[in-house]
Amino acid sequence: MLSKKTIERLILYKKILEECAKDTTHIYSHQLSELTGFSAAQIRRDIMSLGYSGTPKSGYEIKQLNDTIKTQLEPKKGINMILIGVGNLGRAILTYFQGLKPAFSIIASFDSDLHKAGRVISGCQCHHIKELGAVIENKNVQLAIVTVPGAEAQGVTDALVQNGIFGLVNFTPARVKVPDAVFIEHIDMRLQFEKVAYFARNRKVNS
Amino acid sequence: MLSKKTIERLILYKKILEECAKDTTHIYSHQLSELTGFSAAQIRRDIMSLGYSGTPKSGYEIKQLNDTIKTQLEPKKGINMILIGVGNLGRAILTYFQGLKPAFSIIASFDSDLHKAGRVISGCQCHHIKELGAVIENKNVQLAIVTVPGAEAQGVTDALVQNGIFGLVNFTPARVKVPDAVFIEHIDMRLQFEKVAYFARNRKVNS
DNA sequence: GAATGTGAACTGTTTCACAGCC
DNA sequence: GGCTGTGAAACAGTTCACATTC
Numbered sequence: 001m002l003s004k005k006t007i008e009r010l011i012l013y014k015k016i017l018e019e020c021a022k023d024t025t026h027i028y029s030h031q032l033s034e035l036t037g038f039s040a041a042q043i044r045r046d047i048m049s050l051g052y053s054g055t056p057k058s059g060y061e062i063k064q065l066n067d068t069i070k071t072q073l074e075p076k077k078g079i080n081m082i083l084i085g086v087g088n089l090g091r092a093i094l095t096y097f098q099g100l101k102p103a104f105s106i107i108a109s110f111d112s113d114l115h116k117a118g119r120v121i122s123g124c125q126c127h128h129i130k131e132l133g134a135v136i137e138n139k140n141v142q143l144a145i146v147t148v149p150g151a152e153a154q155g156v157t158d159a160l161v162q163n164g165i166f167g168l169v170n171f172t173p174a175r176v177k178v179p180d181a182v183f184i185e186h187i188d189m190r191l192q193f194e195k196v197a198y199f200a201r202n203r204k205v206n207s
Numbered sequence: 208m209l210s211k212k213t214i215e216r217l218i219l220y221k222k223i224l225e226e227c228a229k230d231t232t233h234i235y236s237h238q239l240s241e242l243t244g245f246s247a248a249q250i251r252r253d254i255m256s257l258g259y260s261g262t263p264k265s266g267y268e269i270k271q272l273n274d275t276i277k278t279q280l281e282p283k284k285g286i287n288m289i290l291i292g293v294g295n296l297g298r299a300i301l302t303y304f305q306g307l308k309p310a311f312s313i314i315a316s317f318d319s320d321l322h323k324a325g326r327v328i329s330g331c332q333c334h335h336i337k338e339l340g341a342v343i344e345n346k347n348v349q350l351a352i353v354t355v356p357g358a359e360a361q362g363v364t365d366a367l368v369q370n371g372i373f374g375l376v377n378f379t380p381a382r383v384k385v386p387d388a389v390f391i392e393h394i395d396m397r398l399q400f401e402k403v404a405y406f407a408r409n410r411k412v413n414s
Numbered sequence: 415g416a417a418t419g420t421g422a423a424c425t426g427t428t429t430c431a432c433a434g435c436c
Numbered sequence: 437g438g439c440t441g442t443g444a445a446a447c448a449g450t451t452c453a454c455a456t457t458c
Contacts, residue, residue, distance in 0.1 A: 001409065004402070005449070011401045012382070028417070037382060041451055048419065056417035057458045079404045092299030096396070104400055143404055167407025169399060173222070175244060183406040185399055189303070192376060192392055193311055194218045195211070197286045197350055199390040200374025202208065212427075235439070248429055255441065263439035264436050 002049060002072070009046055010069050012036055017066040028059035078102045080141045084129070084156050085148035086111040086121050089171060093145060094122035106145070108135050112152075129156075136163045143167040150174040157184075209256060209279070216253055217276050219243055224273040235266035286311050287348045291336070291363050292355035293318040293328050296378060300352060301329035313352070315342050319359075336363075343370045350374040357381040364391075 002010070016035050020027055029047075033040040047053075047060065052068040054060035081097075083090055086109050097106050109126045111117060117128035127135055135141065144165045148156050153174035160168065161182055168184040170176055173191070178184050209217070223242050227234055236254075240247040254260075254267065259275040261267035288304075290297055293316050304313045316333045318324060324335035334342055342348065351372045355363050360381035367375065368389055375391040377383055380398070385391050 003448080004406075007402055007405055008398060011398050015380070030417090035382075037384070039451070041453095042449090044418065045420085045450080054418060055458065056419095056456080059417070073401065073405055075404070075408055079400075081400070088299040088302040092295040093396070095295040100397060104397070104404075143400070143407060145400075166410055167403045169403050175219070175242075177244070181410055183403055183410055185403050187394065187396070187399060189300070189394070190307060190311070191215060191218050192394060193286075193288070193350070193352075194280065195214055196374045196376055196390055196392050197282070197311075198214055198280055199211070200350060201282055203373055203388055203390060210426075237439090246429070248431095249427090251440065252428080252442085261440060262436075263434085263441095266439070 006046055006049060007073070009036070009038060009042070010050070010073060013043070013046070014066060014069045014073065017062050017069070021062050021066065025062055026058040026060065027062055027065075029054075031059070074103070079104050079143055080139055081106045081143040081145060082135065082141050083109045083124070083145040083147060084111075084132075084160070085146065085152075086113075086116050086126055087147060087149075090145075090147035091122045093147065093171075094124045098123050107139055107141065110135075129159075132159055133163045136160075136165065141165065143169070146170045146172060146176075148172060213253055213256060214280070216243070216245060216249070217257070217280060220250070220253070221273060221276045221280065224269050224276070228269050228273065232269055233265040233267065234269055234272075236261075238266070281310070286350055287346055288313045288350040288352060289342065289348050290316045290331070290352040290354060291318075291339075291367070292353065292359075293320075293323050293333055294354060294356075297352075297354035298329045300354065300378075301331045305330045314346055314348065317342075336366075339366055340370045343367075343372065348372065350376070353377045353379060353383075355379060 013032065013036065029040040029043045032043050047065065050068050050072060052065055081104060083094060083106050090109065094106055094109060097104060106124055109121065109124045110129045110132055111126055112129045114128065116126045119126050144160045146153055146156055146168060150172040153170060153172040154176045157168060157176040157178060161178055166182045168178065168182065170184055170186050173188050175186065220239065220243065236247040236250045239250050254272065257275050257279060259272055288311060290301060290313050297316065301313055301316060304311060313331055316328065316331045317336045317339055318333055319336045321335065323333045326333050351367045353360055353363055353375060357379040360377060360379040361383045364375065364383040364385060368385055373389045375385065375389065377391055377393050380395050
């Protein structure tokens, strides 16, 4: 099993290799290093962990390498996602994702507000939260994006897990708890901003 | 200098301690562990690295501990931020940040669209991108949030760095390059979703 | 000669485990 | 007994450096 950090880098390589494929057929680790900012040794190590090999003569064959990464990362069919909480952030994400189909589709959204339920908002059908179970089952939903207010996050998460969701992206500041078998990623923007503020303030004052 | 990971945890402790302060005056590491999901040893180690000490009898004094964290993390005055790119995501972030004042204020936004420049959008004065330098200088801006389309990210970033910004949060998928002395955090949502999809699919199938 | 593939070394982070304290 | 504080061990992630290959 590849580590979280390795996966993040592979996802990045994949995107960059897609760009490169337009211009050329082979690439060296030091070139990928230049494009990604990771060290060449790191990149060779990652590619090794995929089980793919290049040659000293011409480096890595871009198309083959990319296919190898895709095989590891991507499922055969697209990912079906839902989004809970159609507020400002929720709507922004819905709009953003219109551009990423079909690899990632948000196929339904949910809100507890009866004024939103039943309408199409930001290009996505909004349901009332009580229909959660039915939609997840019918549409074979695998991932959920949580953009409700922090106080509601744990309740919504519990309901999602109960209904068989096992991958979550939580945009609320609440640190919700999930069973071990469920994978959750917290994207706490406030925390990220505080971190940047800290390191910007305490930056190395050389150069 | 504290590490990135330690800082992230400290920011979380701070928020949780603020909650706890309403109910009680002292807390044990294992209680903080329960609330945060990090191990008790980890928490003791982090607090040690702050130079703060508790007592075996009653654990850590919440108010003192929180003040210690704040001294490390927060500047005396609030952080002035700007946001570049008033699209969907940009507007969502602007709205979201209205609630976080005064610790973090987005004091201006910028866009290359002349229809947006001059208006107040999502509670924030929008300027044309060419006024960047003037506003940064006048308003003592320290941090910038980049929410432009990926293709424009590097150009905007260069302009920001040129104008003396040394902390950036980049929401575009582009991996922009900055000088060593500038701190940048990438929040690539697409990448995060792919990662969650991967780990959700390859999850441990026990329990 | 310049690249890959990789054992070994190194660096950073987390956990263990226990002395010391109340 | 149950807590903190912390050296030491364990683990994870990255880089080094070099034998090997084209």
